Amino acid sequence: MGDVRIVTVALKKPPRSARKPKGDGHMRRGEILAAAEKIFIAEGYAGATIRKIADAVGVSSTALYMHFRDKDQILLEIGREAIEQLLAINVALSHEPIDAVAKVRRMLDAYMRFAFDNPNTYQLVFCGSSEAISVEKQQAVSDLGDACFDEFSGPIREIAAAGRLKTGTAESAAQVLWAACHGIVSLVITKPSRNWAPAEELMQVTLDGVLHGLIAE
Amino acid sequence: MGDVRIVTVALKKPPRSARKPKGDGHMRRGEILAAAEKIFIAEGYAGATIRKIADAVGVSSTALYMHFRDKDQILLEIGREAIEQLLAINVALSHEPIDAVAKVRRMLDAYMRFAFDNPNTYQLVFCGSSEAISVEKQQAVSDLGDACFDEFSGPIREIAAAGRLKTGTAESAAQVLWAACHGIVSLVITKPSRNWAPAEELMQVTLDGVLHGLIAE
DNA sequence: GCCCTGGGTGATTCCCGTTTAGTGTGAGGC
DNA sequence: GCCTCACACTAAACGGGAATCACCCAGGGC
Numbered sequence: 001m002g003d004v005r006i007v008t009v010a011l012k013k014p015p016r017s018a019r020k021p022k023g024d025g026h027m028r029r030g031e032i033l034a035a036a037e038k039i040f041i042a043e044g045y046a047g048a049t050i051r052k053i054a055d056a057v058g059v060s061s062t063a064l065y066m067h068f069r070d071k072d073q074i075l076l077e078i079g080r081e082a083i084e085q086l087l088a089i090n091v092a093l094s095h096e097p098i099d100a101v102a103k104v105r106r107m108l109d110a111y112m113r114f115a116f117d118n119p120n121t122y123q124l125v126f127c128g129s130s131e132a133i134s135v136e137k138q139q140a141v142s143d144l145g146d147a148c149f150d151e152f153s154g155p156i157r158e159i160a161a162a163g164r165l166k167t168g169t170a171e172s173a174a175q176v177l178w179a180a181c182h183g184i185v186s187l188v189i190t191k192p193s194r195n196w197a198p199a200e201e202l203m204q205v206t207l208d209g210v211l212h213g214l215i216a217e
Numbered sequence: 218m219g220d221v222r223i224v225t226v227a228l229k230k231p232p233r234s235a236r237k238p239k240g241d242g243h244m245r246r247g248e249i250l251a252a253a254e255k256i257f258i259a260e261g262y263a264g265a266t267i268r269k270i271a272d273a274v275g276v277s278s279t280a281l282y283m284h285f286r287d288k289d290q291i292l293l294e295i296g297r298e299a300i301e302q303l304l305a306i307n308v309a310l311s312h313e314p315i316d317a318v319a320k321v322r323r324m325l326d327a328y329m330r331f332a333f334d335n336p337n338t339y340q341l342v343f344c345g346s347s348e349a350i351s352v353e354k355q356q357a358v359s360d361l362g363d364a365c366f367d368e369f370s371g372p373i374r375e376i377a378a379a380g381r382l383k384t385g386t387a388e389s390a391a392q393v394l395w396a397a398c399h400g401i402v403s404l405v406i407t408k409p410s411r412n413w414a415p416a417e418e419l420m421q422v423t424l425d426g427v428l429h430g431l432i433a434e
Numbered sequence: 435g436c437c438c439t440g441g442g443t444g445a446t447t448c449c450c451g452t453t454t455a456g457t458g459t460g461a462g463g464c
Numbered sequence: 465g466c467c468t469c470a471c472a473c474t475a476a477a478c479g480g481g482a483a484t485c486a487c488c489c490a491g492g493g494c
Contacts, residue, residue, distance in 0.1 A: 028472085050451060060474050062453085067472095071451065127344055128407035135410050142410075166429070168422035172414035176401060176422045183400020184393060190345035193352050193359075197389035205385035205393045205431070212383070213430020214422070245441085267482060277443050279484085284441095288482065 029067045031057050037078045044120050072133050076141050079125040083144045086114050090151035100155035105207055107152050108181045112203050115185035127186055164216045173214050180210045246284045248274050254295045261337050289350050293358050296342040300361045303331050307368035317372035322424055324369050325398045329420050332402035344403055381433045390431050397427045
């Protein structure tokens with residue numbers, strides 16, 4: 001066979017019917033993540049099955065296990081990347097020269113908008129979309145979540161140190177503030193059929209209420 | 218086998234004419250619910266499989282489909298019964314001769330305690346434990362949830378009518394108040410490995426914060 | 435006594451995530 | 465230029481989920 005020419009052509013267009021050629025290094029890994037993310041965003045955790053992802057990549061389902069330990073690893077990797085963005089936002093905000101309360105408000109606002117923009121990812125990471133994902137599997141994502149929370153609780157500790165906390169400790173106040181925002185976005189996401197007030201209004205009422213309720217002027 | 222006596226006793230039972238519409242059927246349904254509830258409370262949605270429930274009842278898995286359309290119907294029925302209790306509490310509270318704000322606080326307090334007492338049921342009903350449960354399947358449970366929310370938003374409307382709402386409308390305020398409580402309990406339930414402040418403190422800070430934040434003295 | 439009915443069953447279907455055993459291929463030593 | 469070997473890849477299968485099918489059988493109505 002005149003292999004030389006065929007090989008150069010093959011680099012542009014892999015043969016379809018035959019076996020899919022090896023992906024160069026971690027290229028295949030990226031392809032899998034891209035396909036999985038698309039399906040996951042469109043159809044959620046249960047809808048993103050191993051076989052569907054494999055078909056989208058053009059590869060057998062077994063091949064996914066060459067690159068990821070199991071299904072959860074694929075989806076958690078997607079979640080990890082998304083939360084890195086959230087963390088980046090928080091880090092950026094934490095360095096801005098603004099009042100601690102404004103910082104907290106903008107962080108929580110960004111958090112809620114992130115949730116509304118990435119509902120399936122948000123559910124996966126913060127609602128235990130599938131209760132079956134074990135703790136150690138979630139470790140990488142949980143650590144990032146902790147990092148986000150740490151960025152967030154920095155300004156809260158400032159506020160607490162300034163004696164401006166109306167109730168609770170810095171820790172419980174931070175947890176409650178976070179939870180209030182989680183509450184509204186998770187409910188709106190998981191129960192879209194209820195007739196909610198407009199998202200903007202809900203976010204604003206939540207922020208106003210909870211900040212004025214916990215933090216003194 | 219000395220079964221004769223037992224049989225004769227059983228024969229006395231049917232008092233009504235025609236085919237017995239209840240008796241066996243109704244009993245079996247109750248048995249299934251009891252077994253399912255036990256397993257569901259212990260092992261959650263994914264852990265309560267059709268086969269496990271059927272084994273616990275001592276019946277083939279197919280038999281469950283004689284009494285329930287599918288698995289979700291069984292578990293949603295359990296959820297429905299639980300929420301009826303919650304609704305009863307809310308109704309009772311709404312008739313107490315106390316201040317509207319106190320009413321709201323006690324309702325939300327009861328709500329959070331209910332969630333902590335029935336974590337799996339709470340997840341099933343309020344966290345979309347399995348995102349795959351379609352809207353119309355949830356109808357019965359959703360209606361009860363709406364009834365609870367209506368009981369709760371009664372006093373809120375009173376408060377709004379008295380001009381004591383610091384921000385938002387009666388509707389958005391009610392949704393935000395509910396969501397704040399949902400947020401803290403759902404996070405604590407689904408992420409038990411995080412180091413949370415004590416549940417009592419979280420509940421109190423949530424209630425204090427959100428009520429003072431949204432409602433004027 | 436017959437027959438209809440309805441709860442009950444084992445086998446089956448389809449899909450899921452995951453595993454096993456085997457195959458084609460390309461890079462590297464000779 | 466050939467052989468070898470590691471490895472990306474595959475088909476097939478496994479175990480276990482939900483749900484369905486065709487049948488079975490005991491009892492009440494006639």
